[in-house]
Amino acid sequence: MSAQTKKFKTEVQHLLDLMIHSLYSNKDIFLRELIANAADAIDKARFESLRNDAVSRDWTIRLETVPAKNAIRISDNGIGMTMDEVIANIGTIAKSGTKAFLEELAKNKDAVAPEMIGQFGVGFYSAFMVADKVELLTRRAGSDTQAVVWTSQGHESYTIDATAKEDQGTEVTVYLKDDMKEYLEEWKIRQIVKKYSDFIEYPIKMQVTRKDKDDKEEVVDEELNSRKAIWLRSPSEVKPEEYDNFFEHLAHFGKPLKTIHYAAEGKSEFKALLFLPEKAPFDLFMPSEQRRGLHLYVRRVFITDECKKLLPDYFRFVKGVVDSSDLPLNVSREILQENVKIDQIRNNLVKKLLGELKKMQENEPETYLKFYREFGKVLKEGIHSDYANKDKLQDLALFETMKNEPGKLITLKEYVANMPSEQKDIYFLTGESRSVLENSPHLEILRSKGYDVLFLSDPIDEWVMQSLTEYDGKKFAAAGKGDIELDDATKKQVEQKNEQAAKEHKSLLEFLAKHLEANVKEVRFSKRLTESACCLVGDTYDPGAHMERIFKAMNQDMPKSKRILELNAAHPLIAAMQTMYDRDAGSPQLGEYAEMIYDQAVMTEGGIVADPLQFARRVADLMVKATQ
Numbered sequence: 364m365s366a367q368t369k370k371f372k373t374e375v376q377h378l379l380d381l382m383i384h385s386l387y388s389n390k391d392i393f394l395r396e397l398i399a400n401a402a403d404a405i406d407k408a409r410f411e412s413l414r415n416d417a418v419s420r421d422w423t424i425r426l427e428t429v430p431a432k433n434a435i436r437i438s439d440n441g442i443g444m445t446m447d448e449v450i451a452n453i454g455t456i457a458k459s460g461t462k463a464f465l466e467e468l469a470k471n472k473d474a475v476a477p478e479m480i481g482q483f484g485v486g487f488y489s490a491f492m493v494a495d496k497v498e499l500l501t502r503r504a505g506s507d508t509q510a511v512v513w514t515s516q517g518h519e520s521y522t523i524d525a526t527a528k529e530d531q532g533t534e535v536t537v538y539l540k541d542d543m544k545e546y547l548e549e550w551k552i553r554q555i556v557k558k559y560s561d562f563i564e565y566p567i568k569m570q571v572t573r574k575d576k577d578d579k580e581e582v583v584d585e586e587l588n589s590r591k592a593i594w595l596r597s598p599s600e601v602k603p604e605e606y607d608n609f610f611e612h613l614a615h616f617g618k619p620l621k622t623i624h625y626a627a628e629g630k631s632e633f634k635a636l637l638f639l640p641e642k643a644p645f646d647l648f649m650p651s652e653q654r655r656g657l658h659l660y661v662r663r664v665f666i667t668d669e670c671k672k673l674l675p676d677y678f679r680f681v682k683g684v685v686d687s688s689d690l691p692l693n694v695s696r697e698i699l700q701e702n703v704k705i706d707q708i709r710n711n712l713v714k715k716l717l718g719e720l721k722k723m724q725e726n727e728p729e730t731y732l733k734f735y736r737e738f739g740k741v742l743k744e745g746i747h748s749d750y751a752n753k754d755k756l757q758d759l760a761l762f763e764t765m766k767n768e769p770g771k772l773i774t775l776k777e778y779v780a781n782m783p784s785e786q787k788d789i790y791f792l793t794g795e796s797r798s799v800l801e802n803s804p805h806l807e808i809l810r811s812k813g814y815d816v817l818f819l820s821d822p823i824d825e826w827v828m829q830s831l832t833e834y835d836g837k838k839f840a841a842a843g844k845g846d847i848e849l850d851d852a853t854k855k856q857v858e859q860k861n862e863q864a865a866k867e868h869k870s871l872l873e874f875l876a877k878h879l880e881a882n883v884k885e886v887r888f889s890k891r892l893t894e895s896a897c898c899l900v901g902d903t904y905d906p907g908a909h910m911e912r913i914f915k916a917m918n919q920d921m922p923k924s925k926r927i928l929e930l931n932a933a934h935p936l937i938a939a940m941q942t943m944y945d946r947d948a949g950s951p952q953l954g955e956y957a958e959m960i961y962d963q964a965v966m967t968e969g970g971i972v973a974d975p976l977q978f979a980r981r982v983a984d985l986m987v988k989a990t991q
Contacts, residue, residue, distance in 0.1 A: 764817055
């Protein structure tokens with residue numbers, strides 16, 4: 364028969380336009396796609412060879428450059444195609460060779476389908492990103508039909524004709540555009556194969572020129588891929604140093620603290636090799652600098668090293684590989700992240716990681732403590748962002764507390780177990796450092812009652828505590844916000860004392876509230892204070908002072924909220940100021956003392972007074988008067 368010219372279907376013309384102009388951001392992918400298709404064709408041939416002895420069994424993918432024609436050729440000895448199959452699979456996007464093959468196998472439940480990489484008729488078109496012309500030469504394995512040659516320049520039509528080809532399989536010759544000659548370079552080809560196809564099951568070979576021991580050039584056959592997919596081996600077969608080397612390959616620094624190697628079955632089947640690093644990378648909190656996400660493979664074919672949807676952001680420190688056996692390949696492997704299967708894999712990975720961390724916490728507490736000191740700040744983000752797993756993450760969180768020595772970390776479970784019987788709530792306090800927190804006047808009544816307080820000094824803690832409302836039936840209560848829920852006896856005693864003080868110092872409270880109205884919304888006597896003269900507290904749902912300082916440090920505006928100035932009714936300063944007020948309610952010095960009380964309250968919580976020089980001057984004046 365003579366050569367025929369046929370028009371592409373409308374959808375194929377549209378696909379070609381997308382492929383050439385916008386679909387793929389990285390043109391190197393064309394070689395990955397064609398190698399993946401070759402491996403797919405060999406998979407089919409292997410299956411066919413089980414029932415047909417005429418099908419070849421020496422499986423190989425071969426790359427060849429043809430500089431004289433500015434072309435690169437990718438060939439395989441896989442299943443090949445008949446003319447009808449070429450027309451159906453290449454000319455019509457809706458009919459993919461792999462898709463039709465799987466559908467045919469599904470009709471025969473006794474057949475065992477080989478694992479497929481993808482849909483042949485889609486990835487093939489990526490060649491037109493770099494090609495002026497693509498030629499396909501193919502012959503069906505185990506068939507007496509003639510070979511077929513297919514040629515197209517990627518426009519609206521292609522030509523197809525019968526031809527001769529001695530062996531089974533397919534050759535794809537890509538005639539490169541003038542500005543794509545780098546794909547003829549050996550280093551470039553090796554680079555692409557190493558990155559995308561290193562773990563393809565079949566050898567990828569290429570003839571290269573080398574110099575022998577006599578400095579004479581000779582052509583040798585070299586295998587470009589390692590085929591050593593460590594994650595596909597049984598964990599019992601992998602040596603610790605092999606895990607360490609592979610971690611170094613992924614992370615480029617340090618060693619793994621924990622290795623998690625497993626195979627998932629069920630709704631989504633995949634192999635996973637995950638690493639918890641021993642040390643946090645320098646860019647852990649630099650989103651713009653850090654590459655995040657696991658390496659995603661499909662049937663050993665590399666897809667991406669930044670599939671962020673595979674894990675939530677609070678697991679961004681996890682390194683590793685996921686190799687899926689059932690991910691469908693749509694128009695582009697670059698948009699796989701939008702596939703629902705990715706969500707199923709993600710859920711499985713999160714469940715596995717949380718389970719492994721819990722086992723480490725229970726069985727290897729020292730190792731877990733080492734992990735938490737490196738990555739606890741990141742892990743806690745999940746309490747705020749991952750509602751479905753909040754309870755599990757709460758149990759994994761560790762905290763410093765007021766009653767434990769600096770550096771010692773405990774769980775919420777341990778905190779609750781040590782609570783006095785009369786204590787109702789889990790108390791916490793946020794601030795810049797332990798030294799600031801442990802000297803806070805907000806702790807005085809709690810310390811006197813023998814209660815413990817969680818010390819939260821990580822910037823993320825302000826957001827985390829918005830989501831931590833209850834644990835084991837106990838509510839969380841900010842030591843520096845709202846009211847303090849004391850036991851009935853203490854509550855009654857304090858309330859009686861404060862009611863009496865409010866009557867005795869009614870005029871002073873009104874003066875302070877009026878004089879400080881620009882900074883405070885209320886002045887009242889405190890349930891918290893037993894030693895200090897004053898402190899500032901917020902209402903239950905007000906943003907904390909520490910959060911305001913964090914926003915300021917980030918150069919972000921945050922409306923300043925007025926807080927409540929609490930006074931210690933038993934402190935001698937209150938009686939002295941009342942005497943001063945009764946003697947001269949209009950004394951300028953009384954106003955200065957009011958402002959000093961407010962500045963003192965700001966300083967005791969780690970804040971900075973509005974006018975440090977003025978505060979220092981007033982303190983100096985008081986010191987002079989005290990010595991006269």
